[in-house]
Amino acid sequence: MTELLVGTRKGLFVLEGEPGSTFPITARHFVGEPVDYAMREPRSGRVFAAVSSPFYGPRIWYTDDLPGEWHPATGVALPRGGDQALKRIWVIAAADDGRTLWAGGDPGVLFESRDGGATWELNRALWEHPTRPRWRRDSGGLSVHSIAPWPGQPERLALGISAAGIWLTDDGGTTWRHGNDGIVADYLPEDTRATAIDLCVHHVERAPNRPERLFMQFHGGVYRSDDAGATWTDIAAGLPSDFGFPVVVDPADPDSAYVIPVTADDRVVPDGRMLVWETRDAGATWTPHGDGLPQDAYVQVLRQAFATTGEGAGLELYFGASTGEIFGSADAGETWFTAASRLPPIASVRAAA
Amino acid sequence: MAVVRLRGPLEKLAGGPEHRVDGATVNEVLQGLEREHAALEGWILDERGTIRQHINVFVSAEPATAETPVGADERIEILPAISGG
Numbered sequence: 001m002t003e004l005l006v007g008t009r010k011g012l013f014v015l016e017g018e019p020g021s022t023f024p025i026t027a028r029h030f031v032g033e034p035v036d037y038a039m040r041e042p043r044s045g046r047v048f049a050a051v052s053s054p055f056y057g058p059r060i061w062y063t064d065d066l067p068g069e070w071h072p073a074t075g076v077a078l079p080r081g082g083d084q085a086l087k088r089i090w091v092i093a094a095a096d097d098g099r100t101l102w103a104g105g106d107p108g109v110l111f112e113s114r115d116g117g118a119t120w121e122l123n124r125a126l127w128e129h130p131t132r133p134r135w136r137r138d139s140g141g142l143s144v145h146s147i148a149p150w151p152g153q154p155e156r157l158a159l160g161i162s163a164a165g166i167w168l169t170d171d172g173g174t175t176w177r178h179g180n181d182g183i184v185a186d187y188l189p190e191d192t193r194a195t196a197i198d199l200c201v202h203h204v205e206r207a208p209n210r211p212e213r214l215f216m217q218f219h220g221g222v223y224r225s226d227d228a229g230a231t232w233t234d235i236a237a238g239l240p241s242d243f244g245f246p247v248v249v250d251p252a253d254p255d256s257a258y259v260i261p262v263t264a265d266d267r268v269v270p271d272g273r274m275l276v277w278e279t280r281d282a283g284a285t286w287t288p289h290g291d292g293l294p295q296d297a298y299v300q301v302l303r304q305a306f307a308t309t310g311e312g313a314g315l316e317l318y319f320g321a322s323t324g325e326i327f328g329s330a331d332a333g334e335t336w337f338t339a340a341s342r343l344p345p346i347a348s349v350r351a352a353a
Numbered sequence: 354m355a356v357v358r359l360r361g362p363l364e365k366l367a368g369g370p371e372h373r374v375d376g377a378t379v380n381e382v383l384q385g386l387e388r389e390h391a392a393l394e395g396w397i398l399d400e401r402g403t404i405r406q407h408i409n410v411f412v413s414a415e416p417a418t419a420e421t422p423v424g425a426d427e428r429i430e431i432l433p434a435i436s437g438g
Binding site for chain 2: 056081
């Protein structure tokens with residue numbers, strides 16, 4: 001049985017099913033409110049939801065008993081009396097120590113929890129970083145949307161920020177440095193690219209069993225880093241488009257990555273053909289997979305709407321579309337099935353077996 | 354003291370629908386409400402101290418802003434706006 005936590009424009013949907021079949025909806029929460037992200041912390045089982053109430057603002061909620069009561073986490077706010085307000089929480093990520101979590105949001109903020117997610121604190125070093133005035137809002141905001149923990153070393157993190165590039169810390173967020181070498185922003189004038197920091201990272205994933213390796217979907221480019229995010233190599237050759245949003249990896253194979261290219265002009269899959277592209281050689285070659293996916297679909301898949309559970313030959317993949325469908329694969333992407341249809345527009349999908 | 358009337362999640366967070374709070378303006382009353390009910394912090398006023406965009410405040414049934422004066426025993430209602438989709 002696989003559980004899907006699906007954040008949508010109209011609340012959190014919990015789906016449970018057997019891979020290959022339709023997943024029934026087993027619960028709804030935050031009915032009518034935008035849920036930008038939801039995840040289950042694997043060690044505690046605690047479930048988190050990032051809810052952007054149009055009335056009462058953004059908030060992280062958690063529950064230890066999914067059919068039961070949700071509690072608002074505390075501390076997920078900017079300094080009071082300042083000139084900015086928190087707009088949205090984009091992502092929540094857990095370390096593997098059972099206590100530490102991070103949450104990223106707009107306007108370019110990172111929160112940390114050391115008590116399993118009940119209380120949170122703003123990372124001041126990133127908030128007060130002297131380069132912040134040069135960070136740029138994109139159409140989605142100014143967002144910490146990707147958090148890539150380092151297994152076994154919670155003091156080491158990589159962040160992806162739109163549009164402020166890759167940020168790295170080795171000391172638990174006390175200091176931060178850029179990791180942008182090799183990234184080419186073709187939306188900027190050529191003579192500014194070398195020193196640009198307003199780089200529109202779309203998503204970053206770490207290969208957990210080779211943690212110095214990261215894969216990135218950029219705003220025009222797919223990249224790989226083999227040195228923990230310090231430098232990047234373009235690996236988009238062979239894809240129908242170097243534009244897209246999500247990227248996921250097979251935890252068992254550091255040479256693996258999956259992307260869903262869309263065209264830059266309209267942000268939907270090229271020619272209506274929904275294909276998931278897989279590499280098993282670290283981006284040297286790419287293989288399309290469309291068996292079971294619609295080939296007349298002009299849809300978009302957002303950066304948090306692609307998820308995995310399991311690994312290797314048993315890797316399950318799930319992604320949610322802007323049109324409310326969830327597609328799944330129980331064989332590492334070879335074949336696909338429709339897990340759910342006609343949900344509200346999907347912002348995030350997370351899977352747990 | 355003004356009487357602040359809350360509904361929905363605000364009522365639950367504050368532990369009841371009606372609360373008597375001191376303050377000469379709407380902003381002062383809302384800040385006082387937050388001080389007395391810490392669980393409300395950030396729900397009506399954001400970090401800047403601004404009334405959230407899609408929350409409407411009425412003083413004695415008239416639409417109000419943060420600066421609207423509040424008289425003794427006036428009724429302040431805090432309601433979600435007509436918005437969304």
